[in-house]
Amino acid sequence: MKFTEEHEWLLEEGELIVVGITEHAAEQLGDVVFVELPEAGSAVSKDDEIVVIESVKAASDILAPLDGEIVEVNEALADNPGLVNEDAQGEAWFFKIKPSDTGPMADYMDEAAYKDFIA
Amino acid sequence: MTDLKHTPLHALHVELGARMVGFAGYDMPVQFPDGIMAEHSHTRQSAGLFDVSHMGQVILSGAPMADIAAAFETLVPMDVAGLPEGRQRYGLFLNDEGGILDDLMFANRGDHLYVVVNAACKDADIARMKAALEPAVSVTPVTDRALLALQGPAAEAVLAGLNPSVAEMAFMDVATLELDGADCWISRSGYTGEDGFEISVPEHHAESLARTLLSNDAVAPIGLGARDSLRLEAGLCLYGHDIDETTLPAEAGLTWAIQKVRRAGGDRAGGFPGAEAVLGQIASGPDRKRVGLRPQGRAPMREGVALFAETEGGEQIGAITSGGFGPSVGGPVAMGYLPADLATPDTTVYGELRGKRLPLTVAKLPFVTANFKR
Structure with missing residues (x-):
């Protein structure tokens, strides 16, 4: 698993990358009450704001970590946004992206580096 | 922000694991470890304890109550003279255009009026009251008392465990009662839409009283986050957001707070800042x-x-x-x-x-x- 400075986690799954937010980010956000996901099939560019997360306190954006195509989104989050607080790094994945350029993956942090980053 | 003020419960908030934020110049708990949703629900279902010590408590005294009330009526469009001893009322400070400068609670406590104003406005409110009322009436900020709110359906039973007399209070009653050995000024009111009490307690007793209340399983500490969602669901205005200097009482849906005696045709109609605009908007409709x-x-x-x-x-x-x-x-x-x-x-x-x-x-x-x- 890799991590971005935007507190996303990225997990390789075959030729796809599964993306969510970290437990640390979920805890900082507080109770999540709404998640707006991109449309499956949409083409995105790295750093596009493609997910909106609303917690009880405030709205936050999630940026596309890579160029590519969104091939699947986690529809379960629409009905149960609280899943983000329950299982941020598992069941509450946001989307799966088919990257057109995996170059940035090499720059993202491993778990040890991310732990240092949030310490 | 190193100059944030602390309430008498600050150390307790930190001990309880609160996430602290700066609010109106004070370092205040926005949420405790349970989180805003759980705190909100706990207050609706049981009882929540809020620290609202950042709010301004002020005593108006030094003259017969009739004179204090008449003087205060020059500042607010409320029926102050008709407020019986032991009762509290919602009030508004207005500017000369009728815009709302702050909202407040005031209580007739026998020989004085006790006023509670918003934290962010309290310095301006105190200056305004001093300018308008002194020297005939003394305006004394209360700086040695904390203010707690215990809100929710279990609030009465919890507080009655410390002093059974609180159960005899009705909504918007005020009384001086002993709680946990401290002389407390209590009102049956709040900012959540639930039954509950606001408790002014000497600052050196505040943490002890808070710990006693929290030792009851029905009571959980509640931060500013849930305070905001509770008051929003209850349809209550937050000063600086839903009401401000650009809003008049009628358009804010607060005409009910202006008793008939102060409106056009009443015995003491007008005579407060912005009266012409305020009464005009009530008459014509906003x-x-x-x-x-x-x-x-x-x-x-x-x-x-x-x-x-x-x-x-x-x-x-x-x-x-x-x-x-x-x-x-x-x-x-x-x-x-x-x-x-x-x-x-x-x-x-x-x-x-x-x-x-x-x-x-x-x-x-x-x-x-x-x-x-x-």
């Missing part, structure tokens, strides 16, 4: 009104979201002044201002969120039924 709004989708719409009559085009017709997620409602809720002809329940309007116009339904306030002990 052009815009504060309304409840329910976003039809799941996305919360927060303060500042522009409102439109149509899905595209047209001028902005209003804005959201408070909004977020209502845990007891189970969806997003908001308040804002709309033209009077659109301020009817079940009307659909559109809020512009992230470039898209999303529908909201005008709704009756409050969003949740108030549970006051009348």
Whole structure:
């Protein structure tokens, strides 16, 4: 698993990358009450704001970590946004992206580096 | 921010694991480890303990009560003279145009008026009262007492465990009662839409009283986050957001707070700042009104979201002044201002969120039924 400075986690799954937010980010956000996901099939560019997360306190954006195509989104989050607080790094994945350029993956942090980053 | 002030409960908040934020110059708990949703629900179902010591407590004294009341009536459009001893009332400070400078509570405590004002406004409020009332009436900020609120359906039983007399108080009654060995000024009121009490306690007793209350399983500590969602669901205004210097009482839906004796035709009509504008708007009806709004989708719409009559085009017709997620409602809720002809329940309007116009339904306030002990 890799991590971005935007507190996303990225997990390789075959030729796809599964993306969510970290437990640390979920805890900082507080109770999540709404998640707006991109449309499956949409083409995105790295750093596009493609997910909106609303917690009880405030709205936050999630940026596309890579160029590519969104091939699947986690529809379960629409009905149960609280899943983000329950299982941020598992069941509450946001989307799966088919990257057109995996170059940035090499720059993202491993778990040890991310732990240092949030310490 | 190193110059944030601390309330007498600051160390307790930190000990309880609160996430602290700066608010109106004070370092205050925004949430405890349970989180805003759980704190909100706990208050609606049991009892929540809030630290509101940042608010301004002020005593008006030094003259016969009739004179204090008459003097205070020059500052607020409320019936002060007719407020019986042991009762509290909601009030408003207004500017000369009738705009709201602050909202407040005032109580007749026998030989003095006890006034509670918003934290962010308290310095200006105290200066305003001193300028208008002194030397005939003494204006004394209370700086050696904390202010706690115990809110929720279990509040009466919890507090009655410390002093059974609290059960005899009705909504908006005030009394001086001993709690946990401390001389407390208690009112049966709050800011959540639930039954409950606000308790002014000497600062050196505040932490002990808070610990005693929290030792009851029915009571949990509640932060400012849940305080905001509770008051929003209850349809209560937050000063600086839903009401400010640009809003007059009638358009804010606060005409009820101006008793008939102070309105046109009343025995003591007018005689307060902005009277002409305020009474004029009550007579003619406001052009815009504060309304409840329910976003039809799941996305919360927060303060500042522009409102439109149509899905595209047209001028902005209003804005959201408070909004977020209502845990007891189970969806997003908001308040804002709309033209009077659109301020009817079940009307659909559109809020512009992230470039898209999303529908909201005008709704009756409050969003949740108030549970006051009348």
